[in-house]
Amino acid sequence: MTTPVNTMSNANLIKRSIAVWAIVCLISGALLYAEQIRRQFWAQDREFSALYSTIGAVLTQNESVLPLLSGDEDITALRKKFPHILALEKTTDRGLDATRVEPLHDQQYWLYNPWRQIRVLIDxxxxxxxxHTFSRLHMHFPTNPDETASGAFWHWQRTFPQHTQPFTLNADAEPDWLGVSWFSFPLVFFGWAVVIAVASVAFWQRKARKEAEQRAHYYQHARLNTLGEITAGIVHEIN
Structure with missing residues (x-):
């Protein structure tokens, strides 16, 4: 028969188990949510790096092909190989120390070769x-004034190493706060419930076994004490 003390002890154990489960679920849920947001960031970071590499290859291609042009090439044939080149023109009396890049509009600019007195229009x-998944993506030319910060939660900025085209690629993004896998949260919470329930049962069994051993030890001492008292009484009566 369960005593009131054991009933109260079991109730306290259940309450503590529920409190531990709630705390663990709160911490693990916060960590799981933060991890999914972090994965969103790294996915966009990889996307930004891939785009940076693609544009960097085009800029390197520009610097490689420009010294090979004479200005007499057919622009249609040239665009078949280099579709980002819109026009090819000859220049006159352009100084060797003049600006190599002149922005036109949007993401178009003239790239000059003063040694050959030619320029190409790059788009x-x-x-x-x-x-892409960015909220804002643009190229900053060094001759343009700096733009104010967008205030986005995530921001990427990286300058290209090309000497004649030291542009800066900028990207902004906002986390998809609700675009996380909510299905994983109940699984985590259920998993913690199973773990804590098993641990609580194991703790309760260990405690019950220890209490049973203590009771058995107490009863044994009580019997020995009683036997000692009876023996002492018999000895007294014999005397």
Missing amino acids: LAPLLATS
Whole structure:
């Protein structure tokens, strides 16, 4: 028969188990949510790095092909190999120390070769117009004034190493706060419930076994004490 003390002890154990489960679920849920947001960041970071590499290859291609042009090439044939080149023109009396890049509009700019007195019109807009997950993506030319901060939660900024085209690629993004896998949260909470329930049962069994051993030890001492008292009484009567 369960005593009131054991009933109260079991109730306290259940309450503590529920409190531990709630605390563990709260901490693990927060960590799981933060991890999924972190994965969103790294996915967009990889996307930004891939786009940076793609544009960097085009800029390197520009620096490689420009010294090979004479200005007499057919622009249609040239664009078949280099679709980002819109126009090719000859220049006159342009100083060797003049600016190599002159922005036109949007993501277009003139790239000069003063040694050959030619220039090409480059259009990077198609590269920036590809499907992406950024809220804002643009190229900053060094001759343009610095733009104010967008205030986005995530921001990427990286400058290209090309000497004649030291542009800076900028991207902004906002986390998808609700776009996490909510199905994983009940699984985690249920898993913790199973773990804590098993641990609580094991603790209760250990405690019950220890109490049973203590009671058995007490009863044994009580019997020995009683036997000692009876023996002492018999000895007294014999005397």
